Amino acid sequence: MKLVALFVLLVVAGCQSVPSWERGVLARSDMQLEGSPTEALLNSQLYDSKEASAGGLSAAGAGCGCN
Amino acid sequence: MRLQLKGRGQKPLLALTSAALALPAIAATQPVQTELSVRASRYEEDSVSKRQVLSGSDQRYEIDVQQFYLLMPVARDWSVAVGLAREHMSGASPWGTVKGIDGDSALIMTGATIHESRTEVSTTVTRYLKNSSLGIGITHSEEDDYEADAVTIKGDWDFNDRLTTIALDFSYSSDTLRPSAALTFGRVPRAEKQTRSFGFALTQVLDKFSVFQAGLSFTESEGFLSDPYKLRDVRPETRHAWSVNSRYRKYFVPLAGTLHVDYRYYTDNFGIQSHTLVSRWHQDLTEILQLVPSVRYYRQKKADFYLPTDDFALPLNVHQSSDHRLSTFGAVTFGIKGILKIDDWTVTASFERYLSAEKYGSTSADQEHPGLVSFNVASIGFDLRI
DSSP: OHHHHHHHHHHHHTSOOOOGGGOTGGGSGGGOSSOOHHHHHHHHHHHHHHSSOOSSSSOOOOSOOOO | OHHHHOOTTOOHHHHHHHHHHOOTTOTTSOOSSOEEEEEEEEEEEOOOOGGGEEESOSOOOEEEEEEEEEEEEETTTEEEEEEEEEEEEEEOOEEEEEEOTTSSEEEEEOOTTEEEEEEEEEEEEEEEOSSEEEEEEEEEEEETTEEEEEEEEEEEEEETTTTEEEEEEEEEEEEEEOOTTHHHHTOOSOEEEEEEEEEEEEEEEEETTEEEEEEEEEEEEEEOOSOTTSSSOBOOSEEEEEEEEEEEEEEETTTTEEEEEEEEEEEETTSOEEEEEEEEEEEEOSSSEEEEEEEEEEEEEOOTTBOSSOOTTSOTTSOBBOOGGGSSEEEEEEEEEEEEEETTEEEEEEEEEEEEEGGGSSSOOSSOOTTOOOEEEEEEEEEEEO
């Protein structure tokens, strides 16, 4: 927990302050970390059912994925 | 800015408010518009080489997917999201792997007689406070032989003038399997598994053109984790998986484009280790049109109990699986996507080609699994914001 707190402090301290009137680019749809919810769910279903790793990069899905 | 704010029908105040509030680091803010999305996708796997099939069909899976998603602000500090997905699958899949006549692995495939549908319904309710939000979601997924119910709790907290966000999430899933034709083929008639997952993520605005996120997640699964449709597949009954994730977004003003880089390291007690690297480039072509080429690279090390061919001489309590997804391999995906924005509408069309092979992996396997799959996915989606 201390390591996580230290990591957060270091990251926050090393970044620039961005006033609200300069946040226009950050609001672009292609600057969002998550894409479309439907696309994220589809990718999660596809890759999680074809590879041994799951989760982390997109939304969680459900289902057997047996085949 | 060009794509987001210059739609002819968009109200300026609403657009400005959206811009200020929709920052990646302000996940804890109520959406100001209703979002409606529909998407249709077609997934097709390549056939297996006939010389690698000992019996059954050489055809693989084809899947049609239809999705619906609605996100609505409710009252002053709530939102409700509803998702619906419907899939129809048909084709054949590997049943087992044995030594062929030439000594190489050969597949025993099912006939191309599998027809199955899956429906998934989900809803999430989120409450927004001054600098934080708390969401609770439930998901139900159902197909003929499988049923899953999941609950997710997610909290976000903004601070540092809303340039930093910490997110915590927990999810629990309870799944029930009822394999078809269980008596005929000696499959387990009914089995269960439970999955618990914890996640932590830190998102930081680095400057006015870039954002970074780092995350850590842990997933624990217990119960029946084998594939009931394989001839011999015996896996441990617990799986502990860790993943470390990072995502980076940077807008380049001179190029009018945005770079995405995502990376994940994954490891679990099956012995699997993997690396995933995804990169996309969002290029503005005009004020309403964007082109997005992408590449994804994945590689994994095999599970400790993976065998290239089924060993029917081993006792039933000894772990083994010849599932190609547990073998050593790598995969490359090439994608292209077009995004057209007109007024409140966004139309997205995309195509991806996924290629997997032993040679794309980092370490050499004794033998490439003949079941490794390559596939195409094509999608078209319509999004409306009002």
